[in-house]
Amino acid sequence: xxxxxxxxxxxxxxxxxxxxxxxxxxxxxxxxxxxxxxxxxxxxxxxxxxxxxxxxxxxxxxxxxxxxxxxxxxxxxxxxxxxxxxxxxxxxxxxxxxxxxxxxxxxxxxxxxxxxxxxxxxxxxxxxxxxxxxxxxxxxxxxxxxxxxxxxxxxxxxxxxxxxxxxxxxxxxxxxxxxxxxxxxxxxxxxxxxxxxxxxxxxxxxxxxxxxxxxxxxxxxxxxxxxxxxx
Numbered sequence: 164x165x166x167x168x169x170x171x172x173x174x175x176x177x178x179x180x181x182x183x184x185x186x187x188x189x190x191x192x193x194x195x196x197x198x199x200x201x202x203x204x205x206x207x208x209x210x211x212x213x214x215x216x217x218x219x220x221x222x223x224x225x226x227x228x229x230x231x232x233x234x235x236x237x238x239x240x241x242x243x244x245x246x247x248x249x250x251x252x253x254x255x256x257x258x259x260x261x262x263x264x265x266x267x268x269x270x271x272x273x274x275x276x277x278x279x280x281x282x283x284x285x286x287x288x289x290x291x292x293x294x295x296x297x298x299x300x301x302x303x304x305x306x307x308x309x310x311x312x313x314x315x316x317x318x319x320x321x322x323x324x325x326x327x328x329x330x331x332x333x334x335x336x337x338x339x340x341x342x343x344x345x346x347x348x349x350x351x352x353x354x355x356x357x358x359x360x361x362x363x364x365x366x367x368x369x370x371x372x373x374x375x376x377x378x379x380x381x382x383x384x385x386x387x388x389x390x391x392x393x394x
Contacts, residue, residue, distance in 0.1 A: 166286040166295025167328040171321045173303030174273065178318040181310025193312040200308040201365030204272065208362055211355025217348035222386045226353045230379025240374035243267050265316025269309055270323035271373050272361050273302050280350060280380075283328045287335025295328070346384035353383040 185193060215223045234240070248263045273279075278301075282294035302324075310317040357380070360373040 164286070164329060164332055165290075166282060166292030166299065167325060167332060169292065170273075170295055170299040170302055170328065171324055173299040174269070174306045174321050174324065175318055177303040177306030178310040178315065181307040181317065182315055184307070185311030185314070188311060196308050197312045197365055200305060201362050201367075203362075204305075204365055205359055205362035208355045208358030208360075212352050212359060214348045214351035214355060218345045218352065218387065219349075220352075222349045222383055222390075223352045223356065225386060226349065226379040226383035227356055227376060230353070230382050231376045233378045233382075234375030235372075237378075238375075239377055240267075240372040243270070243374045261313045262316035262319070265309060265313030266319040266323075267374070268313065268361070268364070269306065269317040269320035272305060272309075272358070273320050274323055274327045279328060280331060280354075281347070283331035284335045287332035341384065341388065346387040349383040349387050350380060353379045 185196075188196070212223075244263060244267055246266075278294060278298040282292075282298055285294050286292045306317050306320075357373050357376045360369075360371040360376065363369045363371060364373065
């Protein structure tokens with residue numbers, strides 16, 4: 164759990180810095196910060212999405228389409244937003260707070276992707292937290308940019324990080340034989356596609372409801388495993 168705890172620490176510190184600095188920035192400057200983070204997020208997502216070169220891209224395509232339909236039916240994004248809104252009502256005195264948006268956006272950005280899965284498994288199996296340490300640094304800087312515009316809601320994503328990464332780390336032994344080779348590549352690529360969606364939202368180009376695509380992260384490696392069993 165060392166890497167996860169470090170990750171939580173950098174997000175909390177980054178949020179504190181972002182909130183402190185953000186109040187001194189003009190609205191246009193805040194928009195430039197968010198746009199910069201959006202562009203960087205797109206690049207990271209694209210790089211991860213190109214992991215389909217190490218697997219069959221049809222796995223990724225099917226996972227995104229099926230996962231999106233399942234997520235829409237379940238209403239994952241709606242439930243995440245409802246949770247954020249509930250926290251907003253409890254913690255914010257004003258109705259115009261961005262606490263909910265900060266929580267949902269940061270949670271998705273920090274917990275969707277191969278670094279989360281691979282790093283957590285590595286930490287749980289071998290005690291090597293180097294991958295999560297790298298992720299922690301990236302998330303720390305990202306939290307500064309997010310908190311500068313979206314406020315304290317970004318800090319609440321620390322709870323999501325603890326639940327997601329902590330669960331994967333503690334249950335790492337169950338994933339050791341499953342997430343490797345082509346299955347891991349499919350997961351990485353699907354995660355990259357969802358991260359691209361986050362970048363589009365940060366750039367205010369399109370709100371693709373990224374939360375509804377989270378099932379794709381399970382479906383992508385599962386499809387690899389199923390095809391491998393029947394072929």
